[in-house]
Amino acid sequence: MSHLSADVLEQAKGLVALYPEPRSALIPLCHLAQQQDGWLRPEAMSEIADLLGVTAAEVQGTATFYDMLHTEPVGTYVVSVCTNIACLLGGAQELLEHAESALGVRAGGTTTDGVFTLEESECLADCDRTPCVQVNHRYVGGQTAESFDQLVADLRSGALADMVPPHGTLVRVRRSVGLGADRGAIAAERAAMADAQATRAADAAAKTEADTKAPADAATVSGPPPSTVSAPAEGPKGGGAA
């Protein structure tokens, strides 16, 4: 008996088919499993491993690297309070402290009724509305202590159920169409494109040769050699990872 439901399995197989290598579907499949269970259960990781042709340890080893994949149970609503620089300047530390006392848990903890998990998160990229809060990775705008209490009440009463699905549901829009099935045709087309490109390059080279020959025959024109594209200076530029 499969742990993943028939519908999830079918979606999973569709996702695997999108990629040239099955393992690429690992993260999308983990999201799917979280959609079913709310968190990433060991049984789900084993089945994902079977679907991808890797070991369960490889699935777990990858999943534990990522903040959004929870290998321990979390609440129905994961509340992420960003305290990174822009939000810090907007009072996020104070909001997080308020959230801790309002929910009665420290950041990282889950309420005893299993409804809320509170997280202190890194930048969520919504920095003109600070302090930024997401619930199950849906933006709920910049929050104050008062609006946070209202948010918690609305989540409890189900008033935000349309906007914020239970934890684990990431993308509710399914891919409707695609080329995923017909890789043979793509390969043939690629070959044809490469041939055409080679032909054009050969034509261009022949033309350049003809052009450069003419003045050389005249033997009077001397000028700078044709400029060549210099190889870029290799090496990483200083910069952020994102």
Place this chain on the structure above:
Amino acid sequence: MAITEAPKIVTARLGYEDSHTLERYLATGGYEGLRQALTMTPEAVAHEVDAASLLGRGGAGFPAGRKWALLAKKPVTYLTINGDESEPATFKDHLLIERDPHQIIEGVVISAYALQVSQAFIYLRGEFAFGLERLQTALNEAYAHGAIGADIFGSGFSIDVVLHPGAGAYICGEETALLESLEGKRGFPRIKPPFFPASIGLYGQPTVVNNVETMANIPWIITNGGAAFAALGEGRSTGTRLFALAGHVRNPGVYELEMVKTTFRDLIYAPVLGGGIRGDNTLKAFIPGGVSAPWFGPDQIDLPLGQDEVGQAGSMLGSGSVVIMDSSTCVVRAAWRITKFFSRESCGQCTPCREGSGWLERIMYRIENGAGREEDLDLLMDLCDNISPGVAWPPQQTTICVLGPSIPSSIASAIRMFRDEFLVHVKEGGCPFD
């Protein structure tokens, strides 16, 4: 004030409520660039992008055309779009993804045609749940419209575009980590060389990785010509660019500005832009290009928003994020929080980054909370020097990727600019701003 009359290139549609729909996109010239590109040779399309001198909008600012040219000798196999926007206080791609997804898709398909690639991946950070839904909806619409899929607009060119969600890891914005993640692995940056995925990328195949904003510029470049794009801005910094303004300004937000022609002063103080520092406070310091960048003081606000101009002044435009800190800001706390971020997000492969970030974070924490010592300042700088020898800009590299050398920027800036403030923390045994 020099807010120029430059056209809006990537934010032109954002005034419309329904800017994300296919109907609005088509009504405002959408997919015309793609139709035009398909009548050109792939080389001619690549040439237009090269002529635009479009610098990559991700953070490193590498010219997109040259990135593509690296592949001239080797056919590309995959095009991958980096939408893992996670640099703190950077929220420009977020805007484009949610509000004009078709523009990104059109840029991707045009680029794929220029590179003769038939498989593209768009890697979005997992926390963009709404953006993922918007972009998947747009992709479905684009397939139905014939702009993606088999035989696009009857041209004989086919492409598949797969939207791939990440799962929460800053490091996956580093392009080789992104590719590892896309292969279903931990987001560990790959050892260099090879420096560019153009030689060995996804599944070991030649791969181009471009940023979301870079892609969003492509349709305009094809429709209006690379020369028109290059005519905007100055020097190497051509075109317009999105600046994400955050922190202590009256109007934080994302602004599209002509490069070089506009200054930080304009961005911060112009009424139609930042609107000045909030309340009655004054500017204390600002971060010009994401938290990896060294800070600037009020004396540098007349610098133009250009890649080379900011680079020569000892920092970078980086991710296009500008964070304003006013006189009420405790710089120790600000630098501590940034260091905590790096410590949390270090992938753990390299010792200087993994261990160094944690040590720095704990020392900063004890200074902020009153347990600091005067010699901690030298200790901090010594640790920074171990992570990036010389603590200079651009930074020396001791690690696989640039995350490590980015860690010292904020601490070194804070100490160099506000040494007295650290000493007050030490002498008073706590934060004077509490």
